Amino acid sequence: MTRYLRLMRLFTGATLSAQLEYRANFLGAILASLGEVGVALLGIGVLFGQPGTETVGGWTFREALLVTGFFMLTEGVISVFIQPNMSKIAEAVRTGSMDFTLLKPLDAQFGVSTRHLNVLRVGDLLIGLGLIAYAASGLTVTGGGLAGAAVLYLSAVVIVYCIWLALSTTAFWFVKTQNASELFNGVFGAARFPVTAFPVPVRALLTFVVPVALITTVPAQALTGTLTPALALASPLVAGAAFVLTRLFWLRAVASYTSASS
């Protein structure tokens, strides 16, 4: 375990120094972060913009802002930790550099998942946390609610990671997977609003088929103390199941690896 932590520290150091080589990229990244916040806030603005609108789907403005905060935080987690690694899987399979990952006496899934980091987007994480803090400051939040939200948000991150890994792992068979991650981004966009703001059929789809609800709405509900016990249990269970399934899928993919020639 400590070995894995040590390795993560080393990988982080290496990826940080590699990115410092290209300083010009920082400005672009900051603009991208600001753009994301702008879009998310604009969405809320439109929903609550009409005069006289107090709540949308049972959510007050502050509560909806909480969901936006979790959305931004998740965007940050994806762009800092998940996407930089997952987008390189297809590339590694195509060029055959996956060989070196598989030759190392280190769990290959750990290797492909922790090797890279995009520090340029750390701003998204901070903006997300800031939004959550601001929204929560106007609500009554208990210690239990906070702990519950933390656990549920962790489950949410595991679920997001599993979806990305499963989509990226298809690269072992299809080589090109860009479309897969665009698909994820398209569906995930729905998570910037509370799921209860959607019509019932869509809501069911977003909870059970693509568990977008579990990612942002559920942690927000835990913070505000409006979460049903069923949903509170569902999130960690789905996360556990997703992790086991993607793990099996990954092992299956590695077994059928054909390693690009030469």
Next chain:
Amino acid sequence: MTTPTPDAAVHVRDLRKSYTVHEKEPGFLGSLRSFVRRQSREVEAVRGVSFDLAPGEVVGFLGPNGAGKTTTLKMLSGLLHPSGGELRVAGFEPRRREADFLRRITLVMGQKQQLIWDLPALDSFLVNQAIYEIPDPQYRATMHEFTEVLGLEGILKKQVRKLSLGERMKCELAAALLHRPRVLFLDEPTIGLDVNMQEAVRAFIRDYNERYGATVILTSHYMADVTALARRILVIDQGQLVFDGDLARLVERGGGGKTVRLQLRRPVTAEALAGYGSDVKVDGLSAELTVPRAEVSPRAARLLADLDVADLTVEDPPIEAVMAELFGRKDREVVRG
């Protein structure tokens, strides 16, 4: 047949690998057609290869392009799962990719690189040190030794992208051997290097083999690599072993001819030399012809008697010619020398 060695470093029996390839016709219409109906076909890259290597042995693994060398090495290092046959390396089954197995082997591919492109090689070494859990004193000792043998000082702190091909290859080798593996799979480690750099890489491999008693399989299209390092040669062609034995025996059985070179005082025509041997080449006052091995002495005596010869030498044909002859052969029986 070689008898299976019980404590062989590498044990290969009837190894097979077939790839499924999807055929695609060129052009957009071809793409569309193969998108609708995927045509797939089995390619048998390795078809029943068997051999054993003793610990510390260095063998050259030769064969024309597409013969199945890289495929074999990838199976030996656990990257590819064999379609059939039996495989043991350092007592492990490679396809399971156990950590203890991976610590004992390395695979160097001249065409691929593991070093982090934007960082100095030293950073990649530190990452490997942590992955292989190399204790600090051992890391320092190995680095010291590699720096000396490979001449690494001065290039370890430059970003990898700024290194020349040869410098990068030296660093690649160091990164791949940092954990002191017992079994080395080297796939064209000298490709694209100039003669001096090739020699440096060879010297390093020889030194490593002697120092640690490591087992080495080396593929190369440069015969000098193989003749300098390996006494035993495996030749593979179209997925099957066609020769397994001593380098000297390979040369001997390669066609039964020797090359006779003549330096003449008076020009002759190729026709005039046709009676003394085959493959006659004449260039001004020099000439060259191939003579059957058993006939070398009488033919040389006749040439000296009949023509005005200034100088005459007899040579084994270059190994390249032997290989060309071997691959051209139709009978595909394994020859064990």
